[in-house]
Every structure is written in structure tokens, then in C-alpha cells.
Amino acid sequence: MKTYTRQQLALRNGQDRPEIWIAYLGVIYDVSDSRLWKNGKHYEHWAGQDLTEELADAPHTEKVFVKFNSVGHLIE
Numbered sequence: 001m002k003t004y005t006r007q008q009l010a011l012r013n014g015q016d017r018p019e020i021w022i023a024y025l026g027v028i029y030d031v032s033d034s035r036l037w038k039n040g041k042h043y044e045h046w047a048g049q050d051l052t053e054e055l056a057d058a059p060h061t062e063k064v065f066v067k068f069n070s071v072g073h074l075i076e
């Protein structure tokens with residue numbers, strides 16, 4: 001699987017490029033087709049970021065990620 005830096009992930013924010021990606025626990029997910037991520041925003045969260053620490057405040061669990069395709073791994 002491909003690897004991406006934080007800078008590369010940041011470009012997939014729904015604004016700079018058409019892809020809408022987020023990362024969780026080092027895995028990058030493509031949420032472009034989700035109606036909840038239109039324009040790269042999901043409530044107070046923005047795409048193109050690692051949302052691992054923010055999941056604790058979400059009304060859902062990490063099981064939500066099974067709906068989305070993983071496109072790569074986030075490297076530091």
C-alpha cells in the first residue's frame with residue numbers, strides 16, 4: 001500500500017484536490033463519496049488531517065471506517 005506524508009494528506013481536503021481523505025491510526029481513508037464529508041468538512045472536522053485523537057469525541061466508534069476504502073498509510 002502507498003505511503004503519504006502529512007503534507008500530501010493535507011492536499012486531499014476537498015478544496016485543493018477533488019479527493020477527500022482522512023487518517024485514523026496511521027491508515028488513510030477515502031471519504032470522497034460520503035455525503036457527510038461534502039466539501040471536505042464533517043461537522044467541526046476538516047479533511048486532509050489525522051483524526052485519530054478526535055475520534056474520542058465522536059458519536060460513533062472506529063467501526064465507521066469499514067465503510068471506506070483505505071488508500072494508504074500515513075508516515076511521519
